[in-house]
Amino acid sequence: MRPGAGPAIRATALSKCYGSTRALAAVDLEVGAGTVLALLGPNGAGKSTTVRILTTLTAPDSGRAEVAGYDVIRQAHLVRASIGLAGQHAAVDGRLTGRENLIMVGRLHRLSHREARRRAAELLERFDLVPVADRPAHSYSGGTRRRIDLAASLVSRAPVLFLDEPTTGLDPRSRSDLWDLVDELVGNGTAVLLTTQYLDEADRLADHITVVDHGRVVAEGSPEELKRSIGSERLSVRVHELEQLFTVSEAMRRIGGHTAVADPVAREVTTCTPDGARLLTEVIHGLDGTGIVLDGAELLRPSLDDVFLALTLRGGSE
Ligand SMILES: Nc1ncnc2c1ncn2[C@@H]1O[C@H](COP(=O)(O)OP(=O)(O)OP(=O)(O)O)[C@@H](O)[C@H]1O
Ligand SMILES: [Mg+2]
CATH class of the missing domain: 3.30.70.100 (Alpha-Beta Plaits)
Structure with a gap:
């Protein structure tokens, strides 16, 4: 992360249309190091679009954003080197085993082969994936694919982590394991932006919640503030x-x-x-x-x- 560069994520007036669909209309948000922002909203609210812009996968029509102190458009490669991402749909190569998927991600992040293997083994252990690690990923259940994908987002130990609906499809035990892991990462200074439809998840994890609907921020605050705001x-x-x-x-x-x-x-x-x-x-x-x-x-x-x-x-x- 660029030293002294302010918040880990800052977005100002982000807007994005897909044809005549206004996916985002002037969204502002900010996430500090060592904190969790939960982006909460119904289907189609614009959560994934926000994540895709902040992770350089798509460009906004207007507005600006910095992640880890770097501009998401002009310094996209520096942003990519500073983030981990688990997108809404698991990006796992079905032809490779779980272990090979993680090693490949490590190599893409320029880890040595040895270091990539070590990191993969560590994460397989952490996500309870050792028993399935050497099976091709196409044979995995949905929840297992999801866990491989989440593990992949942590390979590079990035200071800024994006998790788009990280616990959708996970069983209660894996869900609670992931919550503990997020706590641990945040305790070590990682900034996390997660999207969720699960309100208990936002309540449990988030320091700050931004509620979006129809591409706009309709409310924000700490979980306690939001609860109080509706009376x-x-x-x-x-x-x-x-x-x-x-x-x-x-x-x-x-x-x-x-x-x-x-x-x-x-x-x-x-x-x-x-x-x-x-x-x-x-x-x-x-x-x-x-x-x-x-x-x-x-x-x-x-x-x-x-x-x-x-x-x-x-x-x-x-
Ligand atoms: N590639 C695309 N092409 C056309 N429309 C899109 C595209 N991506 C998103 N949209 C539209 O933009 C709006 C916001 O979508 P987005 O995926 O950001 O919502 P979301 O909050 O992540 O929803 P969900 O909870 O279902 O994941 C929706 O109306 C969606 O149909
Ligand atoms: Mg989405």
């Missing part, structure tokens, strides 16, 4: 004695500035709030000196699924 968490607190209910609902209204609904049967007061944890702390403080001790509290947070649906549920994208 509301629901805080319910339970009191021990029914006569305490009024005092507590008054305290919640006073502090939270929201409507609090009291349910005498459940002895609960419930309110919607953008930050339930803070409100709960403040309510507990506010009850200081009243002698009232809460019997229980429950905080329900919106999931990323709620965010995704709220942002993109406007019919098909294509």
